[in-house]
Amino acid sequence: MVQSKSSQTLALGSLAVALFVLALKIAAWQLTGAVALYSDAMESFVNVAGALLAWIAIRIADRPADKSHPFGHHKAENLSAIAEGSLIVLAAVLILQEAGGAIFSPDLERLGPLGLAVNAVAMVINLVWARVLITAGTRRRSPALSANGRHLMTDVWTSAGVLVGLVLVLLTGWALLDPLIALLVAVNILYEGWKVIFSSAGDLMDSAAHDSDHQVIENAVRSSCHGALQVHDLRTRRAGKVLFIEFHLVVATEMTVGAAHEICDAIEAEIAVHLPEARTTIHVEPDDMLETSGLAPELGNGR
Structure with missing residues (x-):
């Protein structure tokens, strides 16, 4: 019971962290108008939804077995991970739509160091929390926590790539790099979403032990x-x-x-x-x- 309470606390912590990081990334996007930062913010929006789903799933999974579910409710975590993977794919589609339009009219007049610094802070927070979730998810064998942690790590790499790309935009003045970076982010997010869905679907199909x-x-x-x-x-x-x-x-x-x-x-x-x-x-x-x-x-x- 202590361990289950700890898992629920971590899931609630993920929700709080995701909301704070989302606020930072929206601020960075508003400060710069960069489509690449919009793509980063969209992924954090998925993090918020994923954290909420993970918290709900862990609460359900911790329920004891009953007459209707004699083997327990453990697969609720797998359903949560599949839902999060689906949201990741949806975010990628929205990013592709936004980046596609920006290719023909790139505009980065507001791009500056302040917006990039705000996004960098959000990236560091995600990195620290992702390591906490991955470690806890592995120790507790929790698909919901592990999926949330892996997605946050993808978010970290996305943020790092976006920041490097936008620094190049500042140095070169090539505004077209912004939507191109967003397109690369979308492809990476699609791949991560597929991995999350595929892994959790295997458990729903009664996959064997590793x-x-x-x-x-x-x-x-x-x-x-x-x-x-x-x-x-x-x-x-x-x-x-x-x-x-x-x-x-x-x-x-x-x-x-x-x-x-x-x-x-x-x-x-x-x-x-x-x-x-x-x-x-x-x-x-x-x-x-x-x-x-x-x-x-x-x-x-x-x-």
Whole structure:
């Protein structure tokens, strides 16, 4: 519960940071009239919507399982990430529209260092908060926080590119660079939106655990299933920050139910040490169900 409250606090923090950064970027755009800064502000507008969606999704995902949702509400975070990815794509379309018109009539008479400085401050704030979210999202295995953090990092690189480009405009006087920079920003945002949507859609389709997690599961099973004969048909699926694991555990036919249950408890405890958000289901079978391939207990391991 402490961790879930912390995730909700981070999501609320993201909303506050996104609103403040958006205000700064709108101010920078108004000061300069630069289409490239308009594109940067539009991406921050998406950040605000994404932060709000992430906060709502985390609150829903933290609800306990109920009769209608016996496996929990964890995929709310994936839905949130897909919604944010869709908003990113929409922002890119709006930027393309604005930049397309500006190509034929570039106007940067108001461009100056003050507007660029305001945008630079917003970029630094985003950089710091993005690292906080990515670190927290990875530790908590939260798609909503991770998606928000990755998008903020894209925003940081966008801002950096925009600032460099507009400095070149000031030095060279080539106003056409402004809408061209905005077009490049839009293409980058489209790519980021696609990545966010694709990644979260995979989890909605019950994608398997990442290779690194799968190896952790196998190692945990091997080191804790002493007394069993084999583990086979290991399957995993992701749902939000939760990883569902199931497999068949083969034991000697004469083993008591109590003894088999102790092995199951030991396996579940070992997996939980490495993957606290895992939900493990084990199907116990007699030794005539041995498969030609599967996981065997580590030699020399004892309980």
